[in-house]
Amino acid sequence: MTEPVSLDQLKVHLRLEEGETDEDAYLTGMIMAARRACEYQINRSVVGATDVLNLDIFPGEEHSPFPIIPLEACSPRSRDICLAGGMVASVTSVTYFDEAGAEQTLDPSTYFADLVDAPALLAPVGRSWPKTQNRPGAVTITYLVSPLTADDLATVAQAMLLLIGHWYRNRESVAVDIRGTPIELPLSVTWLLTPLRQWATD
Numbered sequence: 001m002t003e004p005v006s007l008d009q010l011k012v013h014l015r016l017e018e019g020e021t022d023e024d025a026y027l028t029g030m031i032m033a034a035r036r037a038c039e040y041q042i043n044r045s046v047v048g049a050t051d052v053l054n055l056d057i058f059p060g061e062e063h064s065p066f067p068i069i070p071l072e073a074c075s076p077r078s079r080d081i082c083l084a085g086g087m088v089a090s091v092t093s094v095t096y097f098d099e100a101g102a103e104q105t106l107d108p109s110t111y112f113a114d115l116v117d118a119p120a121l122l123a124p125v126g127r128s129w130p131k132t133q134n135r136p137g138a139v140t141i142t143y144l145v146s147p148l149t150a151d152d153l154a155t156v157a158q159a160m161l162l163l164i165g166h167w168y169r170n171r172e173s174v175a176v177d178i179r180g181t182p183i184e185l186p187l188s189v190t191w192l193l194t195p196l197r198q199w200a201t202d
Helices: 007-014 024-042 150-169 189-196
Strands: 049-055 081-083 088-097 103-105 111-114 120-124 139-145 174-176 182-184
Touching: 007 024, 007 150, 024 150, 024 189, 049 081, 081 139, 088 111, 088 120
Parallel strands: none
Antiparallel strands: 049 139, 081 120, 088 103, 088 139, 111 120, 174 182
């Protein structure tokens, strides 16, 4: 995987001395962190990735004791499944545990993949999806997300440079104002930790 911002580009942006290598590992880590923070903000993969969507049931099923369907499913009453993350290049596989508990792989001819728009949509060919076993994570959809276009990638790269520049010059999560009161620096802890937060379900 090639990051949108190279180490050399970052050093130029930070106006570091040519040939200075003492902080290379530190800067490389910030490039990865900034890219992940940007991906969270735009809810899209920047460089392309294999993504996995897990559902407790296929949309439209009524029998499951696990009624929570993630936001990627368009609606609990809809048969369509939304694939988040950007422009989807292809659907690798759709697997599920059938009512007997055996893992099955859906034949691609049994579902339609609309990959023209984002988010991409999956819909069954026919009236409904197969019935699943009553278990969490009964359905697994694996798909490939395309990288951003060149123009969008350049925009993200600029955002990353600005973000890293802020982090580089403010290396702590808090600063002290003129009254001596600690204040949290913007774009630091919140940006880094929010993408990792596990949200509770109702």
